[in-house]
Amino acid sequence: MSKKSISQIKEEFEQADAAQLESLYEIYGSDERSGVQKLIGAYRKKAEAMQKERMRLEAMRSFEHKYSDKHGGTYSLICGIDEAGRGPLAGPVVAGAVILPDDCEILYLNDSKKLSPAKRELLYDEIMEKAEAVGVGMASPARIDEINILQATYEAMREAVSNLGVSPQLLLNDAVTIPDVSIPQVPIIKGDAKSVSIAAASIIAKVTRDRLMVQYDEILPGYGFAQHKGYGSKEHIEAIRRLGPTPIHRQTFIKNFLV
CATH class of the missing domain: 3.30.420.10 (Ribonuclease H-like superfamily/Ribonuclease H)
Incomplete structure (x- = not known):
């Protein structure tokens, strides 16, 4: 069993590249401490997720x-x-x-x-x-x-x-x-x-x-543009009816709300 503390082993994992991680899995794979095994499991899971993400990106480069x-x-x-x-x-x-x-x-x-x-x-x-x-x-x-x-x-x-x-x-x-x-x-x-x-x-x-x-x-307060980004939320439509349109409203889009 390794005499290193779990925190020391964790530091080794954090500083390792992909090739070094494989070596660390072998070195500490027989360590019976649950903390070490959880650490190995977490890094394996992280590596698998990263591999999956790179495969997804590769497909997006098609x-x-x-x-x-x-x-x-x-x-x-x-x-x-x-x-x-x-x-x-x-x-x-x-x-x-x-x-x-x-x-x-x-x-x-x-x-x-x-x-x-x-x-x-x-x-x-x-x-x-x-x-x-x-x-x-x-x-x-x-x-x-x-x-x-x-x-x-x-x-x-x-x-x-x-x-x-x-x-x-x-x-x-x-x-x-x-x-x-x-x-x-x-x-x-x-x-x-x-x-x-x-x-x-x-x-x-x-x-x-x-x-x-x-x-x-900031320039046109009261309409909630920062929240809904101009989309037709209930709050936005109510603000248009209450306050009237602004220069940044699309007249052809809001005409039905002004009747």
Whole structure:
């Protein structure tokens, strides 16, 4: 039996890399102390979860690998595109465009709707740090009223691509084909859950828009923009009826609530 304390053994596990962990499992596998066995079990479980997460991410790279010149495809700069805010009653629609390095690892990257706000914030920072290029585009509530939400979304997406700073060779889009774009496009149904590039773009768009709605809440108090982010919650609709619309409300979206 090891004469080391459990706390000393735990420190060894905390400082070990994957290869060293396997050695530690062998060294302490026969230690009969329940604390040591629980420690080994916890680290094995953690390693299995990490392996599962990396396999999930690898599956989410399937579209990038299919088209990448590093994996037998044609393109070197592949851009994911997604939007946030098509449904709210207030605020802009925001599009994100992201080019990630080949085989870039951003653990827990996923469709922004499947992530907590805190997790999205952390991933936003990591995407901004690791991406080759990030672009953001917006269409205002007035523009949405002028040309309709679908055309405004397309406009925001085109702006996001133009703001990348580099010219992508292929666009991976979440479900749509953007008109008036000469770059080849691949629309992917539920792409924000199937492509790392689109997932990254969805997070950039969502966090950018959410931060903006928090700022609007400070400028236009009483509507609860920081909480519902402009979506049609019961509280939001009641505030519109009580206080009237603001300049950031989409008139074509709220007209039925003002009757």
